[in-house]
Amino acid sequence: MQTNPSTAVGAGTTFHVAQANYYYGSFLAVSNVNLDIPERKITAFIGPSGCGKSTVLRCFNRLNDLIPGAHVEGTIQYRGVDLYDKSVDATELRRRIGMVFQKPNPFPKSIYENIAFGARINGYKGDMDELVERSLRKAALWEEVKDKLKESGLSISGGQQQRLCIARAIAIEPEVLLMDEPCSALDPISTLRVEDLMHELKEQFTIVIVTHNMQQASRVSDMTAFYNAQATEKGGKQGYLVEYAPTQTIFNNPAQQATQDYVSGRFG
Amino acid sequence: MTTSQLPDSPQNSGLWQPNRQLSKSMELLAKIVFGAFGLVSIATTIGIVLTLIFETFLFFQEVPIWNFLTDTQWTPLFTNSQYGIIVLISATFLTSFIALIVAMPMGILAAVCLSEYAPSGLRKWLKPALEILAGVPTVVFGYFALFFVSPILETFVPGLRPFNGLSAGIVLGIAILPTIASLSEDAIYAVPQSLRQGSYALGATKRETVTNVVLPAALSGIVASFILGIARAVGETMIVTIAAGQNPRLTLDPRVPIQTMTSFIVQVAKGDAPTGSIEFITIFAVGMTLFLITLVLNAFSFWFVGRFREKYE
Numbered sequence: 001m002q003t004n005p006s007t008a009v010g011a012g013t014t015f016h017v018a019q020a021n022y023y024y025g026s027f028l029a030v031s032n033v034n035l036d037i038p039e040r041k042i043t044a045f046i047g048p049s050g051c052g053k054s055t056v057l058r059c060f061n062r063l064n065d066l067i068p069g070a071h072v073e074g075t076i077q078y079r080g081v082d083l084y085d086k087s088v089d090a091t092e093l094r095r096r097i098g099m100v101f102q103k104p105n106p107f108p109k110s111i112y113e114n115i116a117f118g119a120r121i122n123g124y125k126g127d128m129d130e131l132v133e134r135s136l137r138k139a140a141l142w143e144e145v146k147d148k149l150k151e152s153g154l155s156i157s158g159g160q161q162q163r164l165c166i167a168r169a170i171a172i173e174p175e176v177l178l179m180d181e182p183c184s185a186l187d188p189i190s191t192l193r194v195e196d197l198m199h200e201l202k203e204q205f206t207i208v209i210v211t212h213n214m215q216q217a218s219r220v221s222d223m224t225a226f227y228n229a230q231a232t233e234k235g236g237k238q239g240y241l242v243e244y245a246p247t248q249t250i251f252n253n254p255a256q257q258a259t260q261d262y263v264s265g266r267f268g
Numbered sequence: 269m270t271t272s273q274l275p276d277s278p279q280n281s282g283l284w285q286p287n288r289q290l291s292k293s294m295e296l297l298a299k300i301v302f303g304a305f306g307l308v309s310i311a312t313t314i315g316i317v318l319t320l321i322f323e324t325f326l327f328f329q330e331v332p333i334w335n336f337l338t339d340t341q342w343t344p345l346f347t348n349s350q351y352g353i354i355v356l357i358s359a360t361f362l363t364s365f366i367a368l369i370v371a372m373p374m375g376i377l378a379a380v381c382l383s384e385y386a387p388s389g390l391r392k393w394l395k396p397a398l399e400i401l402a403g404v405p406t407v408v409f410g411y412f413a414l415f416f417v418s419p420i421l422e423t424f425v426p427g428l429r430p431f432n433g434l435s436a437g438i439v440l441g442i443a444i445l446p447t448i449a450s451l452s453e454d455a456i457y458a459v460p461q462s463l464r465q466g467s468y469a470l471g472a473t474k475r476e477t478v479t480n481v482v483l484p485a486a487l488s489g490i491v492a493s494f495i496l497g498i499a500r501a502v503g504e505t506m507i508v509t510i511a512a513g514q515n516p517r518l519t520l521d522p523r524v525p526i527q528t529m530t531s532f533i534v535q536v537a538k539g540d541a542p543t544g545s546i547e548f549i550t551i552f553a554v555g556m557t558l559f560l561i562t563l564v565l566n567a568f569s570f571w572f573v574g575r576f577r578e579k580y581e
Contacts, residue, residue, distance in 0.1 A: 103462060
């Protein structure tokens, strides 16, 4: 994947999405997405269930490729390069764009191996012990697990598992961190820890977070995209982007009535 | 309810008059009927075990257990009889070992292919097809080994006899393949999708995901399938009786005729050993040995799965 600065859409834009439609087979699942995701900022995707926020997130690392029949129309660029161009290697892309999932999904391996796995498959030649420690420190987990690195990644608490998954994602030194409702399975204290962590991580990474929790979006994000869903005739749901603006604007002075209704808790 | 009564409902209009007594009797009846059917299988097992223990006890009245364990000849049907069970165990071990060498790699590769690589439409057809293999009568497998596999092997294995452990073991492996492939496939399929996605999201390829994440996560189920496969191979009768020969000899040479525990039992059972004779009760001692081996295997499998199963929410 080559970065060609001349085609880049404005300096400091990580993802440029224009006129993007997302299909499952012939079903249009998410329509008409236009947004520019700024570098080293936290961008939040909010909206009711079925609005397509996770789907758009999963386009950014092409995890949707794994779903048979799914495809994208329109433009999704990563630093000026078309993500869905045939020359782009999805595995190389995913090394650069890390992801944290809704439910903590540590591998059934030791804590150490959970971190080392990604590094190994990506041909990391440095000091593995050092990388494991550094990643765990960055994820604010080192102090809690340093004496049990050989124990299973499944043996720690849910909040710790999620930070392990964050450590695993940042261990391969990605440029972007995608977070798909990373706190929805966590208790409030663990949630706060992860949010604090995000503030630290944005020094280094562009973060895109999907969240159901509007308070979380207003607490952590710089930009917010509000998606909504409309019912289709066949009973499915079709998502679309309603509004994308700085978080302050979305929560205090949105341009759309639907956004106003959603952030003030009138539906969703 | 005879001892205590709920107070009368103030809203009781007389429209609600459930027959609690009838419901209770039906509950009890259901319990008894289901319990009785459940007991049949337990009672059968207990009956078999008791028979085995009783006849084996009689056997050891005649033959010292020391001879049973240390003799290196198995000649119970001769006048100068010797009872070295090791002879039969070695044959069972040899055929089962060959079977496992055949079935383990094939089973696991078939399982990975089915669950990870085959499109779901193909999987829907392939899996039942594999399970049909399990429905082939073992007597067919036995003659397949004797008249098809053995002659082919003879062309390039020097010194191979028409009856031999090798062809019996290979075909035995094919016979237990569905067990291993199907159970392994279940275990692999049960690995949560979220683990695979986590691996892909780190830039892993499909092969890296399968070998580093999916297979380790399914390990306990895969090992359990191996052990059940071994247990089947050890207890399998027709294939080895037909294709491995009837010559009890202490050897690990796969080219010569041997006699497994199961084929010895067949040999005596189809002969004319009178009930109660020493020849006759010998088969119970052999049966007991066989039972203990499979019991240990199953117990180990049970323990292993419980010990190493990853618990996902």
